Amino acid sequence: MFSFNHSLLTTIFSVLTIFLHPSNAQLSSTFYSSTCPNVSSIVRSVIQQALQSDTRIAASLIRLHFHDCFVNGCDGSLLLDQGGNITLSEKNAVPNNNSARGFNVVDNIKTSLENSCPGVVSCADILALAAEASVSLGGGPSWTVLxxxxxxxxxNQSGANSSIPAPTESLANITAKFSAVGLNITDLVALSGAHTFGRAQCRFFNQRLFNFSGTGSPDPTLDSSYLATLQQNCPQNGSGNTLNNLDPSSPDTFDNNYFQNLLNNRGLLQTDQELFSTNGSATMSIVSNFASNQSAFFEAFAQSMINMGNISPLTGSQGEIRSDCKKVNGS
Incomplete structure (x- = not known):
């Protein structure tokens, strides 16, 4: 009787596990081991070359993976150009238009992979591999990409407009958007740490500099000397496209300085600073931990990138392997 119940329970548990975590069971670190064994080194090589002329590219490539996974899951939909059956491209959604970049590097990676192992590696997987290579090349952690x-x-342009966290949203709204795709508060803080490198245009935070929330005054959480620097870089009627380092202390290195900046009220985006300046928030202690312990941040970041990469992937016979990341095959 015991063995019957035990085996029945095991079967039920297995079914439930597959049901609750369908993507984890289907993605694999060895997926291309026989069909494209050099995939990781090819991706890394193209990014290394791109970094020689564009120090921002690593941060830009992580952002592409992030903006892709939050809309329809990690399916490469962000990479599709408008045209054919794609009447509204995600590239033209508000969070991406004149902001998302690195598409040319993704195309270069795809070309290299097609030359080496044609028709094998998906564009969605390229984004996941490019994100890992970008972080490790910037001095950050490595992880095994599934x-x-x-x-x-x-x-899904409307999905991109509604699902991707915006830099002016409240912490509550951002937390809800992460929760909607199965990511928790630790994932939120860890993934925000990607802002340890890269740039942001004035238009994404200038509401903090002069007239925060209609008060006629700057955001009170901004350090005064940092505020003065930002007001100089982003004058009230200046260009909204001027670039600013997300981490002024080490703008091209993946480290934990981002969190140390937050402790000093030097978070560039409203959503950055709110992680530490929202009284009573569970994010405050996580920020403090990451600020004092880079290893803890690196470990959490790697796990959260794996978690994010597991958002609703297409597997098996779903979707396709695009030959050109910009368009659906045959279009």
């Missing part, structure tokens, strides 16, 4: 995603056949 692979086997396939590429989506549709884009």
């Amino acid at each position: 692979l086997g995603r396939r590429d989506g056949l549709i884009a």
Whole structure:
């Protein structure tokens, strides 16, 4: 009787595990081991070359993976150009338009992979691999990327407009958007740490500099000397496209300085600073921990990138392997 119940329970538990975590069971670190064994080194090589002329590219490539996964899951839909059956591209959504970049590097990676192992590696997997290579090349952690995603056949511009966290949203709203895709508060803080490198345009934070929330005054959480620097870089009627380092202390290195900046009220985006300046928030202690312990941040970041890469991937016979990341096959 015991063995019957035990085996029945085991079966039920296995079914539940598959049901609750369908993507984890289907993605694999060895997915291309026989069909494209050099995939990781090819991706890394193209990014190394791109970094020689564009120090921002590593941060830009992580952001592409992030903006892709939050809309329709990690399916490469962000990469699709408008045209054919794609009437509204995610590239033209508010969070991406004149902001998302690095598409040319993704195309270069795809070309290299098609030359080496044609028709094998998906564009969605390229984004996941490029994010890991970008972090490790910037001095951050490495992790084993799970692979086997396939590429989506549709884009979702309205989803991009509504699902991708915006830099002016409240912490509560951002937390809800992460929760909607199965990511928790630790994932939120850890992934925000990607702002340890890269740049942001004035238009994404200038509401903090002169007239915060209609008060006629700057955001009170901004350090006064940092505020003065930002007001000089982003004058009230100046260009909204001027670039600013997300981490002024080490703008091209992946480290934990981002969190130390937050402790000193030097977070560039409203959503950055709110992680530490929202009284009573569970994020405050996580920020403090990461600020004092870079290893803890690196470990959490790597795990959260794996978690994010597991958001609703297409696998098996779903979707396709695009030959050109910009368009659906045959279009």
